[in-house]
Amino acid sequence: MPGVRHRALLSVEGRKVGAMTTSVQITFDSPNPARTARFWAAVLGYVVQPPPPGFDSWPAALQSWGVPEDQWDSASALVDPDGAGPRVFIQKVPEPKTAKNRVHLDVNVGGGHEVPFDERKATVTKEVDRLVGLGATRLYENDQTYGYCVVMQDPDGNEFCLQ
Numbered sequence: 001m002p003g004v005r006h007r008a009l010l011s012v013e014g015r016k017v018g019a020m021t022t023s024v025q026i027t028f029d030s031p032n033p034a035r036t037a038r039f040w041a042a043v044l045g046y047v048v049q050p051p052p053p054g055f056d057s058w059p060a061a062l063q064s065w066g067v068p069e070d071q072w073d074s075a076s077a078l079v080d081p082d083g084a085g086p087r088v089f090i091q092k093v094p095e096p097k098t099a100k101n102r103v104h105l106d107v108n109v110g111g112g113h114e115v116p117f118d119e120r121k122a123t124v125t126k127e128v129d130r131l132v133g134l135g136a137t138r139l140y141e142n143d144q145t146y147g148y149c150v151v152m153q154d155p156d157g158n159e160f161c162l163q
Contacts, residue, residue, distance in 0.1 A: 023086065024086050025086055025087045025088070025089055026086055026087075026088045026089070026105070027088075027089045027090070027091060028040070028088070028089070028090045028091070028154075028156070028158060029090075029091060029093040029097070029156075030090050030091070030092060030093065030156045031092065031093065031094070031096065031156065032073075032092075032155075032156075033073060033074070033075050033076040033090040033091065033092050034073060034076050035135075035155060036076070036090045036154065036155065036156055037076035037077070037078055037088075037090050039134055039135055039136070039154055039155055040078055040088055040090075040154070041078050042131075042134050043107060043131060043134075043136075043154075043160075044078070044080075044085070044088070044107070045080075045081075046078040046079060046080055046081065046085070046088065047078065047079060047081050048076060048077070048078055049076075049077040049078060049079045049087070058072070059072060073092060074091070074092045075089065075090060075091050075092060076089075076090045077089045077090065078090075096157070097156060097157040097158065100159065101158055101159045104158070104159045104160050104161065105160045105161070106149070106160070106161045106163055107127075107160060107161065107162050107163070108163055109123055109124060109127045109162055109163070110123045110124045110148070110162075110163055111123060113147070117148065120148060120163075121148055124148065124149070124150055124162050124163065125150075127162055128150050128152065128162055131152060131162070135154070135155040136152045136153060136154055136155065137152060137153040137157075138150060138152055139151040139152055139153060139159070142161070147163055148163060149161040149162060149163035150162045150163075
């Protein structure tokens with residue numbers, strides 16, 4: 001609806017610090033949206049978006065809407081089960097990723113700066129191992145004065161940081 005502003009809480013390291021006046025959706029390009037959706041759902045604690053009311057499955061909804069079956073794998077989406085985080089949309093593209101991301105996600109798993117460094121690092125390391133088991137690639141460790149993180153890639157080669 002034009003002119004309508006939505007308010008979403010903004011958080012920094014888990015603390016509510018204000019409100020955004022416009023909500024956002026994060027979009028990924030992928031050759032395999034269903035696989036990418038499962039990966040990011042596991043990373044973020046999200047769920048694959050359920051079918052709309054009145055449908056018991058996405059195939060039933062897509063068929064009802066007249067979407068050709070060969071296009072049923074053209075997209076997927078994730079939602080925060082608590083409704084607090086942004087929706088993640090994954091759209092099918094034929095071309096592979098060819099360059100470094102200009103924007104990436106920082107996934108905060110370590111607990112923030114109030115958690116002792118060794119404990120944060122151990123938590124991040126454990127999560128790195130879990131995500132590698134789900135298809136991620138560990139690229140390198142980044143231990144800077146402003147924080148510790150591990151730079152990784154999702155199964156499609158999109159960079160993200162665990163911190």
